[in-house]
Amino acid sequence: MLDDSDEEVIHPREVFFTLDREPRFSFPRDIQTEVMNRWFDNRDQPDNIIKLNVGSGKTLVGLLLLQSSINEGKGPALYVAPDKQLSQQIINEAKALRIEVTDDPRDADYAAGEKICVVNVYKLFNGKSVFGVGASKINIGTVVIDDAHACVSTITDQFRIILGNTKEAYKKIFQTLSEDLISYNRATFLDLQAGDPRAYLEVPFWSWDAHQNDILKALHESRLDDELQFTYPLLKDILPQCRCMIGGQYLEIEPYFPATDLIQSFRRAKRRIYMTATLADDSVITTHFGANPKKIENPIVPTSSQSMGERMILMPQELNSDLTVADVRALLVELAEKVNVVVIVPSEPAAEGWKNDADQILMGEDVVDGIETLRNGHVGLTVLINRYDGIDLPADACRVLVVSDLPEVSSYADLIDSEVLSGTAVNLQRQVERIEQGMGRGVRSNDDYCVVLLLGAKLIGRLRSREGQEMLTPATKAQLDLSRKIAKQLSTPSIDEIRNVIQQCLDRDTNWIRVSKKVLVGIKADEELRLDSGKIALRAAFDQARSNQHKEALSILDKAIDETEDVQVKALLLARKAAFQHAIDADGAQQTLIAAHKMEPRVTKPLHGLAYKKLAPATGQQAASLIANHNDRFLDPTDMKLFADSLCSDLRFTPETSEKFEAAVNDLAWFLGISGQRPEKLYRDGPDNLWALPNGTFLVIECKNGVTAGDGIAKKDAGQLGQSMAWFAERYPASTAVPVMIHPERKLGQAASSVNGMRVIDCKELKKLCKNLKAFAQQLTDPDIAGIPSKVAQRLAQFELNADAFVNAFSGATKP
Incomplete structure (x- = not known):
């Protein structure tokens, strides 16, 4: 008989060599060995974070760590994946390694430590979880959360x-x-x-x-x-x-x-291992999984350079600002005849522009089957709606990946918070991380390759900003810089010239392959966690409030508020403090909220004590104000032109886009050197938008961009504009205003009455406004014009964007 020693092999690398694995698994890579060694030395720490890029063999590492834990008596062992597709991939890899697995947590072999259980994150975190809500059910000894960042959105949805x-x-x-x-x-x-x-x-x-x-x-x-x-x-x-x-x-x-500690077996697990990519914000390990921030300060990050696939990352509209999305779309349709092209868009409305050219449009439950179709052969052009993580598109499944437009928030809470934090580093970091997650879908191993195109003026503007560049991971930044360097060898390249650059990657040009691999040599991940102290403090205060320890919660937030420099972030922290303070001091909570509102008017409005701050026209000439605004914000003429393009992309008559539209109207005023305000948004009263023109006249603006054309201006909408004019007269008794409605048509609907002096910006006029704005922005790209007030003033007049001409140029009277 064979003598099998009672002593189990527990080092994960040694476990690997005991497996009757398929021949393709010859040796662990150096990077995998380094990670396994470091984890083994710290394995008794309750929470460990392992940061590995895609293509570094995370799945193999996760399986070996779990098998090691089983061998050491730290089972049962659970492997959690972001979705069903990735769960099946993990099961397939385990079988190839000859590691025993099951997908059923009730399997007796899982409880006995004979098999690793592989589930998707939905199975672990839900109100009927077999792993226990309120009372412990199926036990967990060691758990691996694979692609932890991708699991976060699902966990949030479950709560x-x-x-x-x-x-x-x-x-x-x-x-x-x-x-x-x-x-x-x-x-x-x-x-x-x-x-x-x-x-x-x-x-x-x-x-x-x-x-x-x-x-x-x-x-x-x-x-x-x-x-x-x-x-x-x-x-x-x-x-x-x-x-x-x-x-x-x-x-x-x-x-x-999310109170993930309510899943008792997860909270009581002896070992929790979080496997993540090297993304911008690691705070979610604490805020969403409940890890103690003081115990996860030393993540396991390989010191050796991490291998990852080859990406050519291009921003066509940066290379040539005259290119339109339609130009790029036509190129993609052509490329899709030979290779799989995948376009990630933020929403269903954003997918509308692609529907005539797409071979499949995927969202929700359709995604899994659609991705499988891509993996099995040539499809053509696929559109994914709001799927930036949790999917694999290896090799020929995706050779050209497009991230189109800024990712949108998925809930009212995120929308409200993003409005408060608009323009802050916190908001930018969220957007950059989401974009980078999307960019990683097409390269899933170190020998994979993919062209990544980034579309949309706002998206490009975020990544071109100094702050956005700093938030990119080192590998992505290196690949982006290389691709831009190659493309910029062409001056204002045409769409055909951009196609030729793309073909260097797709046709496996040897020079491109050499430089693309060379640029990644020596690039290492940041060995420190990126934790947002404000988010960490909010989570700690939340936990204290759950235990009715409200004074402790307030103390935590007071410290965070004192340490925060960003005014908008400070205002949000004060608003959160007020919410927790209300339980023990309702009057004090209102005073805290008043302080928050003075810093940032978009936070929750207090019950009383809210004073309206009057809008004053910009001092000096409109052209001088415009130049000052632009100098403060834009890096270069391309940045300015992209901003103008982004305004026009938001100034459209589209349902359910009122927030974007009203924000764009306000930003348009700023862009033109005019003072603007959103009274209804900031003070719960007044018009959607208010402009103070340099000539002393005000525009009281109501935006109806979401209404359907055909029935005319509704009585209710006309009445609302009348109420806003009354609001203006009360607050600005010595000033005059023009009532303006932005509406698809100028015709009055049934029983509607026009407000005295009312002007309407309809579809035709809005298109004219955007056309003139783009032409004006093009003029400002000339350095002999941009910084000279007299020449800027001439161009403002030429395109009727000056205060004296604006109303008559871009609006008309109502029609009966």
Whole structure:
């Protein structure tokens, strides 16, 4: 008989050599060995972070660490993947290694430590989790969270209640909160009541707190509904620490952070191993998984250079600002005849422009089957809607990857927070990380290659900024710099010349291969975690509030507020402090909120003490103000022209885009050297937009870009503009204003009356405005014009963008 020693092999590298694996697994790579050695030395630490780029063999490492833990008696061992597709890939690799696996947590061999269980993140984190909510069920000894950043969005969704406005619970909650919502923002309440899909607001924390019993009862009565059975059990005991956002079509309830510790087996696991890519923000390991930030300060990052695939990263509109998305789309359609082209867009409306050329458009449950089709052969052009992570597109599955437009937020809470943090490093970091996640979908091993195209003026502007460049990972920055260097050898390249550059990668040009590999030599990941101290403090305060330790929560936030320099971030922290403070000092909470609002008017508005700050025209001439604004913001003429293009991309008559549109109207004023304000957004009263022209006249602007043309200007909308003019007269009694409505048509609808002096910017006029704006921006790319006030003033007049000409040039009177 063979003598099999009782002593188990526990070092993961040695475990590898005991496996009857397939021949392709000859030796662990140096980078894998280094990671396994370092983990083995720190394996008894409850939380370990391993940072490995795509193509470094994370799956093999994760499986070996779990098998090592089983051999050491630290099972059961659980491997968690972002989705079903990746779960199956892990199972396939385990079988090739001859490691015993199962996908059933109830498998007796899993409990006995005979098999590793592989599940997707949904299975672990949900209100009916077999791993226990409130009480421990199936045990976990060691758990690997693979691609932890990709798991975050799923976990957040699992801790979010979404109720459509036809659901009984929605109706009861809306009715319960109605009186407070009327008091807080009457105009938005009426839009919510009418089911307007553009309307939303966050329920003030004092109202949410006052109605906890009724809200809990409404949710409890509907707890067996499909919308609640997997989410309600996770939120029912932490509702006081939740936020509620109500929209015209649905409402959302979610905690400030996912309370993943409610899954008892996960919280009690002896070892938790987080495998991540080298992305910009590692705070999620604490904020979403609950790891102690002081215990994860030394992540396992290979000291040797990490191998990754080859990417040619191009921004066509940076290389030639005259190129349009249509130009690039035509090129992609041509390329898709021979290779698989995948385009990632942020939303369904963004996918509309691609539908006539796409061979498949994938979102939601369709993604898995669609990706499998790509992996099995040539498809052509595929559009993915809002999928920046959690998918693999190796080798011929994707040879050209396009990230089109800025990623959009996926919830009301994220939308509200992003508005408050607009322009901050925190917001930019979120966007850059999401973009970089998307860029990584097409290269999944160190011998893979892919062309990555980045489209959209806003997206390019973010990545071209100094701050955006600093937030890119070293490998991505090196690849982007190389690609730009090669492409810029051509002066203002045409679309055909850009195609020729792309073909260098696709045709495997030997010079391109050599320099693309050379640029990655010696690039190493940052060995320190990137933790956002504000987010870490908020999570700690959230945990204290859950335990009714509100004074401790406030103390944590006070320290974070004192240490924060960014005014907008400080305002958000103060607003969060006010929400926690309300439980023990309601009056003090309102004072804290007033302080927050003085710093950033887009935070929750306090009950009282909110004074309107009047808008004053910019001092000096319009051209001089414009030059000063541009000098403060833009890196170069290309940056300025891309900004103008991004304004025009947002100034469109499209449903459910009111926030983007109104923000663009405000930014347009700034771009032209005019003072602008959004009173309704900032103060819950007044018009959507207010412009103070240098000639002393004001424009009171109501934006109706989401309405459908055909029925004319509705009586309600005309009445709203009249109310805004009354608001203006009360606050600016000595000034004159022109009432302006941005609406698809100038015709008055049934029973609607025109406001005295009313002007309308309709579809035709808005197109003319954007055409003139782009032409004006093109003129400003000439250095002999851009910095000279007299010449800028001439161009403003030429394109009718000066204060004296603007209204008559781009609007008309109403029609009966």
